[in-house]
Amino acid sequence: MTQPRGVLHRMRAAFLLLLLSTSLFAQAIDPLPFKSHAEEVRFQELTRQLRCLVCQNENLADSNADLARDLRHEVFQLMQSGRSDEEIKQYLVDRYSKFVLYDPPVERSTLLLWFGPLLILLTGAGVVIATVRKRTRNNPVPASANNGANDEGDDW
Amino acid sequence: MTPELGQLALILALLLALAQGVLPLIGAWRGNRALMAVARPAAAGQAVFVALAFGVLSWAFLHFDFSVRYVADNSNLALPWYYRLAAVWGAHEGSLLLWIFILNVWTVALAALSRNLPEVFISRVLGVLGLVAVGFLAFILFTSNPFERLLPMPPDGGDLNPVLQDPGMTFHPPVLYMGYVGFSVAFAFSIAALLGGELEQAWVRWARPWTNVAWGFLSAGIVAGSWWAYAELGWGGWWFWDPVENASFMPWLVGAALIHAQAVTEKRGSLRAWTILLSIFAFSLSLLGTFLVRSGVLTSVHAFASDPRRGLFILCFLAVVVGGSLLLYALRAPKVAGGKPFRVISRETAILIGNLMLTVAAAMVLLGTLFPLIGDALNLGKISVGPPYFGFLFTLLMMPVVLLLPFGPYLRWGSKGETTLLKQVLWRAGLAAVACAIAAAFVTGWQMKAIAGTAAAVWCGVGTLLYVIKRWREMPAGRRYPAEMAGMLLAHFGVGVFLAGVLLTEALSVERDVRMAPGQSQSIGGYDFRFDGVHVTEGPNWHGDQGVVTVSRNGREIAVMHPQKRTYTRGQVQTESAIDPGVTRDLYVALGEPMDRKDPEGAWALRLYHKPFVRWIWAGGLLMMLGGFFSAADRRFRTQRVAATEPVAAAVTQESRA
Amino acid sequence: MSRLIPFFGFLLLVALFGFGIWWNTQHDQREVPSPLINKPAPAYALPKLDDPAQTVSRASMLGKPYLINVFASWCIACGEEHPILMSEAQRIGVPLIGYNYKDEPDDAKAWLARHGNPYSLIIADREGRTAIDFGVYGAPESFLVDAKGVIRYKRIGPLTPEVIEKELKPAIAVLAKEAP
Numbered sequence: 001m002t003q004p005r006g007v008l009h010r011m012r013a014a015f016l017l018l019l020l021s022t023s024l025f026a027q028a029i030d031p032l033p034f035k036s037h038a039e040e041v042r043f044q045e046l047t048r049q050l051r052c053l054v055c056q057n058e059n060l061a062d063s064n065a066d067l068a069r070d071l072r073h074e075v076f077q078l079m080q081s082g083r084s085d086e087e088i089k090q091y092l093v094d095r096y097s098k099f100v101l102y103d104p105p106v107e108r109s110t111l112l113l114w115f116g117p118l119l120i121l122l123t124g125a126g127v128v129i130a131t132v133r134k135r136t137r138n139n140p141v142p143a144s145a146n147n148g149a150n151d152e153g154d155d156w
Numbered sequence: 157m158t159p160e161l162g163q164l165a166l167i168l169a170l171l172l173a174l175a176q177g178v179l180p181l182i183g184a185w186r187g188n189r190a191l192m193a194v195a196r197p198a199a200a201g202q203a204v205f206v207a208l209a210f211g212v213l214s215w216a217f218l219h220f221d222f223s224v225r226y227v228a229d230n231s232n233l234a235l236p237w238y239y240r241l242a243a244v245w246g247a248h249e250g251s252l253l254l255w256i257f258i259l260n261v262w263t264v265a266l267a268a269l270s271r272n273l274p275e276v277f278i279s280r281v282l283g284v285l286g287l288v289a290v291g292f293l294a295f296i297l298f299t300s301n302p303f304e305r306l307l308p309m310p311p312d313g314g315d316l317n318p319v320l321q322d323p324g325m326t327f328h329p330p331v332l333y334m335g336y337v338g339f340s341v342a343f344a345f346s347i348a349a350l351l352g353g354e355l356e357q358a359w360v361r362w363a364r365p366w367t368n369v370a371w372g373f374l375s376a377g378i379v380a381g382s383w384w385a386y387a388e389l390g391w392g393g394w395w396f397w398d399p400v401e402n403a404s405f406m407p408w409l410v411g412a413a414l415i416h417a418q419a420v421t422e423k424r425g426s427l428r429a430w431t432i433l434l435s436i437f438a439f440s441l442s443l444l445g446t447f448l449v450r451s452g453v454l455t456s457v458h459a460f461a462s463d464p465r466r467g468l469f470i471l472c473f474l475a476v477v478v479g480g481s482l483l484l485y486a487l488r489a490p491k492v493a494g495g496k497p498f499r500v501i502s503r504e505t506a507i508l509i510g511n512l513m514l515t516v517a518a519a520m521v522l523l524g525t526l527f528p529l530i531g532d533a534l535n536l537g538k539i540s541v542g543p544p545y546f547g548f549l550f551t552l553l554m555m556p557v558v559l560l561l562p563f564g565p566y567l568r569w570g571s572k573g574e575t576t577l578l579k580q581v582l583w584r585a586g587l588a589a590v591a592c593a594i595a596a597a598f599v600t601g602w603q604m605k606a607i608a609g610t611a612a613a614v615w616c617g618v619g620t621l622l623y624v625i626k627r628w629r630e631m632p633a634g635r636r637y638p639a640e641m642a643g644m645l646l647a648h649f650g651v652g653v654f655l656a657g658v659l660l661t662e663a664l665s666v667e668r669d670v671r672m673a674p675g676q677s678q679s680i681g682g683y684d685f686r687f688d689g690v691h692v693t694e695g696p697n698w699h700g701d702q703g704v705v706t707v708s709r710n711g712r713e714i715a716v717m718h719p720q721k722r723t724y725t726r727g728q729v730q731t732e733s734a735i736d737p738g739v740t741r742d743l744y745v746a747l748g749e750p751m752d753r754k755d756p757e758g759a760w761a762l763r764l765y766h767k768p769f770v771r772w773i774w775a776g777g778l779l780m781m782l783g784g785f786f787s788a789a790d791r792r793f794r795t796q797r798v799a800a801t802e803p804v805a806a807a808v809t810q811e812s813r814a
Numbered sequence: 815m816s817r818l819i820p821f822f823g824f825l826l827l828v829a830l831f832g833f834g835i836w837w838n839t840q841h842d843q844r845e846v847p848s849p850l851i852n853k854p855a856p857a858y859a860l861p862k863l864d865d866p867a868q869t870v871s872r873a874s875m876l877g878k879p880y881l882i883n884v885f886a887s888w889c890i891a892c893g894e895e896h897p898i899l900m901s902e903a904q905r906i907g908v909p910l911i912g913y914n915y916k917d918e919p920d921d922a923k924a925w926l927a928r929h930g931n932p933y934s935l936i937i938a939d940r941e942g943r944t945a946i947d948f949g950v951y952g953a954p955e956s957f958l959v960d961a962k963g964v965i966r967y968k969r970i971g972p973l974t975p976e977v978i979e980k981e982l983k984p985a986i987a988v989l990a991k992e993a994p
Contacts (some may be wrong), residue, residue, distance in 0.1 A: 028390070028391070028748075028763075029390075029669050029746060029747075029748030029749070029761045029762065029763040030669055030748070030761065031669045031670050031671040031761050032669070040668065044667060048543070049542070049543075049544055051540045051542065053844075053846055053951040053952075054844075054951055054952060057396075057398055057399075057455050057456055059542070061391075062389075062391040062393070066916070067942075067951050067952075070942050070943075070946060071946065074943075074946055093849070094849060095849070095850070095946060095947060095948070095949040096846065096848075096849070096949050096951065097537070097538060097846055097847060097848065097849040097949075098537065098538070098539065098540075099537075099538040099539070099540050099846045100540070101540060102540050102541070102542025102543060102544055102545075103542065103544030103545060104539055104540065104541055104545065109531070109536035109537060109539065110527075110536075110539065112523075112527075112530070113523065113524065113527045113539075113541065113545070114545075116520075116523050117516060117519065117520035117523060117549055117553070120516050120519050120520075121512070121516045121553070124512045124515065124516055125512065128508050128509065128512050131508065132498075132500060132505050132508065135426070135497050135498055135504075136497065136498065136499050136500055429817075433820060436820075437820075440824075444827075447831065451831070451834070451835060452838055452843075453831060453834030453835060453837075453838055454834075455843050455844070464835050464838065464839050467831075467834075467835045467838075468835055471828065471831050471832060471835065474828070474831075475828050478824055479821065479824060479825070479828070482820045482821040482824050483821055485817065485820065485821075486817040486818045486820075486821055487817075489817055526827075526830065529830060529831075529833070529834045529837075530830065532833075532834075532837055532841075533830060533833050533834075533837075537847070538846050538847065
């Protein structure tokens, strides 16, 4: 797969790029005729959530790849034709698969991803609660312990 | 011949590392003082040879020795000397050498500053560090030799990636590695404690300053990386949740949990097993980062050239070091919860909750980073996990931490102390936060992130300041802020500054891609950017176009900015943004392409940013770094033999085998 | 026992990383499987490279299977793939349709004149607009389309003799069996 590579992948392909740069490098800096600032902000936010397929760890907004520019323009056109963000995402997913979504939808294949942290949190919270209860129940704290007296030393 | 000298030095270093890793451990086990005494000289000798190898590689870069493949790949005749020097760690082999060199720096520092520690204990610590060095030296010698020859010698070399040709390259990697590798010390302390059993429970006090310093360096390294990405990539972003960034962030999160857990263990004797486990986690995540960056199992913008052989080597090393440590933990960790009791409302509980959230956040980052791989393994299809996922969950997980943070200093160890004080903080900091949030709401036009950012920042900042004031009023001069406390206050205040930076930048930044002809102006964020055309310019190893953008506010000129578009020796194109920094805002201009390639005198594409408070992000990180350094400087940590007989440590010793 | 939980968790991680190393020796990380497999090819209508007045469309191609090969004169891997196409085009059993992707027609023609033309027909997508419908993200790519206009197989990257033997020919054989 020869393809325009991202700005950061040049080290290995330095020589190759000499040949590629003219026809393949577009610019991420890409003024588009937005109707309003709100529309521009919406475009920026949307393209930041979409992954460039060529230079795989960049989003569409930041990528210099030629394909990224084409897709930015496509997104822009779709916005002009009144499609919602969800419709535009679906449009790209239909063509390039869910891989383009930096914000993976909650579905069967991503249950672990989205609810795994919650599971870990609940387990951890259980351990913390058990620890605190055990330590408070078995060991009544003397009422006078550690209050103010040695505030300046080790025990502040 | 010189490069072979470097390789020879590495081989000798490996032999010394073996001696350092094996003999003192046997000595400590057998009670053989002669074997234990090997640790320090072996560590010093190893450091000398690694430094020699490092010097040889630097020399090869400075003298254009393209017969060394690594030099030929990463530099050329036109590359200025300072970037040739930075190129030493510009790619996999050399950065690995840097890793080892920094491990030696830490080891030698520890060997020098630990004269007061029991010999058996320090022998074990140095032995463990020696074993870590063995792994890495074997790794570099067997899979990634930086001194490999390239014959016949090419007349000129390739190039250092232009992205890396930046002042950031000179300090970001060394500082970051100081942090990463620094956790090896806390790790070695823990392993030594596990090996030694009940005898050396005072180890936590000895480990604390080292952990704090390592964490401080890691904070600084991450800040440097973030700032560099912001300045260099032309995207104006400061964090991308890229796998490699996450690889440095996970140890940072666990390290933050660890320095708090260590405080509990040292002062109260509680959470002993947890502190040991966290030390293992922190260093394991550093190793894991090394694995992720160098094995190529994940795509990343920063990853080194990947090679499955290298991946396999680090994986085996990781399996032995981490697997062995966790097994040792399972067998030897203190079984009974010891330490002084505490109530529900106590500093212990607050730190426990903070630890929980930080650890879960690290686990979340790990899960998100590895999920594409899990997707491949479970045949779930290619899945991308990016900033929306991490940002959302991280914010949720950090909310309790932010809410608890101002109470930290007020909460007493063990008992609930004076709850009236806590209520006071709640009211004062809370009121300040609400008042400022309302003000922010009107100023920013009800931007949720800006309101939340202001509230959170004021909550943390004012909460911390209230404690500063309380100490100032109540304590006599000279005893107000012990270094350890001052560090804590600095770091906590830094969290507030950081929060303000992040959320205000996110909420208020304006970014525009514009087409500008010379003489045209664009206005964003109340600033007028006038484009004054582009001229040709030249550097030591690049030529390029330089735009001139004059910025004015209310008709008064405040900055002339020079964004560049450079073409380097080997044809690589690199955008060099122009930044006008400020306390309350950055102005940022990146130069694109001429709208019509044939007419460079005409209109150009430019990207303009107005980024309010972006510098607060790094200022907050640097305050956290200072916090780590300050705490470590506390007098209490200057090790003395009497430390082991202090009451807390003694209580711990008694309980450990109860 | 609970003390062993971190250890077992870590073993899972090691297994995952071991898998990752193996997986990456077998797969290109940049390869993103197309969601269009076994779905109707997008309704394209593109001019011929050598005669832009004539248009080729999905409808006009219905009735027999064909292989679309995305190429461009600027694409280096296409140059590597080209000799294989030159020798295999006649042997794969379906017509080979060239899809000239984001190229100057003159550049493409010169390139074909220099390296030879293995294609029975070449369509040109100068803007790359239709390529988005096909989910093209790099050249070369190849799509096997059946008689009903359904995409049955996609190759991302150059067709090599090995890929042709192990993947493409079996896929074509399946199509041949389906034919009435």
